[in-house]
Amino acid sequence: MNYDVIDTQIAPEGQLEVLSKAEVAKLRDNSQGGLYNLFRNCSLAVLNSGNAMDDGKELLERFKSFEISIIQRERGIKLDIKGAPASAFVDGQMIKGIREQLFAVLRDVIFVSNEIQDDPRFDLSTTEGTTDAVFHILRNANVLKPLISPNLVVCWGGHSISRTEYEYTKKVGYQLGLRAMDVCTGCGPGAMKGPMKGATIGHAKQRISGGRYLGITEPGIIAAEAPNPIVNDLVILPDIEKRLEAFVRLGHGIVVFPGGAGTAEEILYLLGILLHPDNAELPFPLVFTGPHSAAPYFEQIDRFISDTLGSEARQRYQVIIDDPVEVARQMQAGIKRVREYRKEKADAYYFNWRLRIDREFQKPFLPTHENMRNLKLQRQQATHLLAANLRRAFSGVVAGNVKEQGILAIEKHGPFEIHGDPDIMASMDALLTSFVDQHRMKLPGKKYIPCYRIIK
Template sequence: MNKIQHTAIRPLRTLNLLSREEILRLSHSREDLHRLFRDCALAILNTDSQQDDAEEIFKQFADFDIKLIPQARGIMLELHNAPAQSFVDGKIIRGIQEHISSALRDILYTDFKILAFQSELASSAQLTDIVFHILRNAGVIKPNITPNLVVCWGGHSIPREEYDYAKHVGYELGLRGLDIITGCGIGAMKGPMKGAAVGHAKQQIKDGRYIGITEPGIIASESPNAIVNELVIMPDIEKRLEAFVRLGHSIIVFPGGVGTVEEIFYLLSILLHPDNSQGLPLVFAGPESCREYFNILDKFLRQCLGDEISEFYEIIIGQPDKVAKTMRDAVDNVHQYRHETQDAYYFNWQLHIDPMLQHPFSPTHENMAALRLDRDMPKHELASQLRAAFSGIVAGNVKTFGIREVAEHGPYQINGDPQLLSAIDDLLRIFVREQRMKLGQGEKEYKPCYQLAN
């Protein structure tokens, strides 16, 4: 593989000046913080790679390192044995350089201002404040702008037809002046951004926003795509998911795998909560070839949460223009509602998020086995437990911690109501058959990281 043995760059836009203490923390004297920044920087430099196995990426570039060199005019970043694909004629691509700068900014701010004062007993309001402060520090929260942010969720491992469809939807959204938030990776995350960029260009919109929100556990398997112009690294998956629903004004879900289902259950748990009278517009969308996919997903959600759950979403097959028109109307309605209630346009403060969705879920074998999957539970609590179950499966598939846990202790054990487990098993078998579990499996057999009891 090609590597750039040595180069030096400066942070862009942010962090031209760092204190000696900040630089010291990111040096090898704080090995944990240095490792975090090093891993995120490697993931960013690995942009556009078809490799989504975090362990394999770290193995291939085990000799990669990034060092902070203090200078009178700020700092330099020294890169050693970096992936060559992020360089042109020996010079780093500017967008990649900016993403590395964003990673440095977010990691430093979270360590200095958030983690140092965060309590494990933090209240729901305090956890929401943490999300707000990180987003504000990143410059993503912009007051006095009419609501126009559409969240797009979906798989990074999708066929070309699904990618082209997501791009077409993004194009129609861009023509209608809507901006995009995704998980920042490839596939259904890159497609809407690329399409919206063309739509914005046709409308001569020069300040289009393509916001990518990620977290350290997933960034290696979903490196930021080249369209992202505002990258934010949240400290964990729960804060990442909360950032989506607090920033976004409507949500589109394209076909995906386990991670997409995790996101769906997270949102449905919020929408089902009795304290939320006004939710977020939600549309499931895909090409004609995905009609059966959404039939299966709809049936699965009804099996888990009852037929009434279908009231919270609309399914649109094909018709990218209809999807975009539906989103445009939904965003306009959100605008009107927030104007009437005097809520902020830039951050959905009124949305109630239960603490069980905010405190980080660690996918250990003990925690996975202890999940309560009981059909008699309140629906919002069951959706939250299902979210945790799928979060653990995502970890076992692509996150370094989960991969190591499964390698050391065997598959996760998931217990619960037999009908729920049967529905989960059926869905996951379909995902395996359609190769929606991991990218680039080819003919290699997928080895499940989970076992369902009974």
């Protein structure tokens, strides 16, 4: 099948207008150590914004002829783009928001390569070094705002949700916007787009002109969850673990909407961190919410958390069904406590330095068949470490569902096998089965073939 494409050349406007010869050489290099394939794939994902697709492999196959290269001139650079999705253009001109996001890709790919991965100052094998790297990536993207009182709400949830659930996310975002709160999401469609869309209306009614709609992503997921057009600040972290850390370091509270395996991964990540003894007194408002139709989803999530992590984990969140106003009020009250706590402890408003993140939550996890099979999903370990390993299991399911590398691995070797204590496996199987039954694993209209097998 042929898809409409456009060729164009664009120059940056006010950011990253010049590159060194060494940087250009890296961006043109498509070898193992080069940046071309990473830059190309992330750029294609941004240009595909607004199209219904949640399969990174399918996107790359659909636009095989897509190319992007750097034209270096004495007075600055240009991007030479060939075979870009026509949906990124209006009357032959690239949509401005997409153009901005394209240069955000260039900024983050270059910075991570030059200033993080190739810089001995950052020891990514340590907790402190990893957190410092996340801080520097966010600072370079200019999303750390030191003069703003805490008001950033992170919204998590699935890209594959029903229309009723999507409309509900907009209502919550609207109530947050009316209360002058900004929104940060994983930047894709569904529950990542709805809260931003609602917040824009709330901000407009309150005559707030500087509303922030911050999108945080990573190269492995961006093709399946292309940045939605409302995002006005896009940051690409190098892997899922640093992306998750960016969410919890930046956000002052988190709202969770219905989702699938990716949302379960995010919930387990945060609960695992909050269960660490060093974070026992740290305020971090966390609300699970959805319309009446989503009540069974949250009952299943709550049951899974109770079965695996116990009652202490359940104390760290509240479930609010079909009440956007109450969600916003609870978040506003929770963020007020965050502000008081950070003021008392002389901690920054813009970056949660005091939050203790165990090294197990920072180690990059590669979801190979061997690594998935060897996950420690037994109770003979601290609860926050069990949460870390459960998070990895769901991360593997996400990879097998939508990430190019995971999809190729499943096609070659068959489903991932997940082993663990029988009761934990039974609970995980029930949760994943409910996701499949509720069509939360793929976009509507697409048949889901499980990429995993639970070994009880």
